Amino acid sequence: MEVSSALNISAAEWQVMRVAWTLGQVSSQTVSEVLAEKMAWKAATVKTLVGRLVKKGALTATRDGKRYLYQPAISEQQAMDTASEVFINQLCQHKVGKTLLKMVEETTLSQTDIADLISTLQTKQKTAPEQVVCNCLPDNCQCAAGDGTC
Amino acid sequence: MEVSSALNISAAEWQVMRVAWTLGQVSSQTVSEVLAEKMAWKAATVKTLVGRLVKKGALTATRDGKRYLYQPAISEQQAMDTASEVFINQLCQHKVGKTLLKMVEETTLSQTDIADLISTLQTKQKTAPEQVVCNCLPDNCQCAAGDGTC
DNA sequence: AAGCAGTGACTACAAATGTAAACTTATAAA
DNA sequence: TTTATAAGTTTACATTTGTAGTCACTGCTT
Structure with a gap:
């Protein structure tokens, strides 16, 4: 919860x-x-x-x-995390990756930040799905491709 | 511009x-x-x-x-990128990395997304600074540490 | 041709937001 | 103690946002 x-x-x-x-x-x-x-x-x-x-x-x-x-009265990190969640949830899940990539490209990150990100990504890589299905439409995606790729 | x-x-x-x-x-x-x-x-x-x-x-x-x-009338990716920019710019630059990390952790990403992210990160790694200075205050950061790390 | 049903346009309205003036009050200084 | 002043409190007001009702129009149907 x-x-x-x-x-x-x-x-x-x-x-x-x-x-x-x-x-x-x-x-x-x-x-x-x-x-x-x-x-x-x-x-x-x-x-x-x-x-x-x-x-x-x-x-x-x-x-x-x-x-x-x-x-x-609330921690900055917590506030930022909540804001991030709201932000991300608003987007098409299929395209979040691309957007995160854009953010990474456009932002100045420290060596530590980068190292942590790479590390986390490498771990996620082990169980990541081939595709993240678009959740813009209810059940069956009716987009062009029709395969959930929007 | x-x-x-x-x-x-x-x-x-x-x-x-x-x-x-x-x-x-x-x-x-x-x-x-x-x-x-x-x-x-x-x-x-x-x-x-x-x-x-x-x-x-x-x-x-x-x-x-x-x-x-x-x-x-506008592309989704463009809209998302703009929204991302606005979102990121609102945060303390020093903590964007942590937040991005949180987003990566909490989001489902595809193999491709992850590969692209890692690739981009590895490239950025070559020129990334040791620290990203906090930009919450004008010029001289007066935070605890006093060294721009907030 | 008349009418119905689906659409867009207009109107409504409260809450949130961005900005700020005006009023009030409580100290610190004289 | 009086007073100037910086703070907080109240009030203001235009926009934006979330939600939706109502009215008018336009094709499709009989």
């Missing part, structure tokens, strides 16, 4: 979370400063976003004098 | 596009039937979605008697 507390974080909110995840604990002002150039948001916008994140349970607030310090 | 016709397709719309991409050409009724169990949408909902997709330029409509036949 899946706990799947979903907790969906929007794109704008995600930016705020990244700062919180990176710094561990932030004031809304810090977030504003950090995202100043990248987002050019007014302080009010950041406050709204932070407020929504607290309400959603993605951030926890701790009083600190006149202000609050916010800390992530 | 980037043409970046973005053309952002929502989650619900994506479901419709998948059917269109798979069948090449569809009537709104076909979409309804195909997504019947998976989405349980009323016919009206599908029509709205199709309408929006046409307006967005993701689908093209061709008259066919009393109805229209819709065909994708």
Whole structure:
């Protein structure tokens, strides 16, 4: 089963979370400063976003004098994994491989990342199917080929 | 530069596009039937979605008697690549590798997909950096480690 | 020719999202 | 203690998104 507390974080909110995840604990002002150039948001916008994140349970607030310090209530990796899952599940399973390939091609990966990926892939290779069937249509795929390859 | 016709397709719309991409050409009724169990949408909902997709330029409509036949105006792979890019760019670059790994672990990939991935990774390995620096903060990373590793 | 049934077009509407102004309140400084 | 100010809280508002009802039109059928 899946706990799947979903907790969906929007794109704008995600930016705020990244700062919180990176710094561990932030004031809304810090977030504003950090995202100043990248987002050019007014302080009010950041406050709204932070407020929504607290309400959603993605951030926890701790009083600190006149202000609050916010800390992530969920781990970045967990959030990213959930987001990845949602993203992948939205795609045609038959084409996920191609898309993953594109992502690997377009992304800068570290030696470690690459080594881990290769290792995992080699293991998967032992039991991987010849074809991953398209799941865009119910049961029987009616696509051109008619063999589930879309 | 980037043409970046973005053309952002929502989650619900994506479901419709998948059917269109798979069948090449569809009537709104076909979409309804195909997504019947998976989405349980009323016919009206599908029509709205199709309408929006046409307006967005993701689908093209061709008259066919009393109805229209819709065909994708953009390729699935292109759409997926764009979506991937947007998704990846939203994440901390330092952690993209871990996330990609998770995706690879959680996804069913074909022998070909795996072979292609390994091949690409081995090539990247030759020029990959030791570390991918976190880009969650402006210039100087202030995270714990202070060395850009978040 | 009249009518029915399937389609598209228009309208609806709440929730989520992106952005932000305005108001209020609680400190820190004077 | 008064006050300036930075924070948080409330309110605002246009879009987008998810879902769907309703109305009008157009061929196919009798």
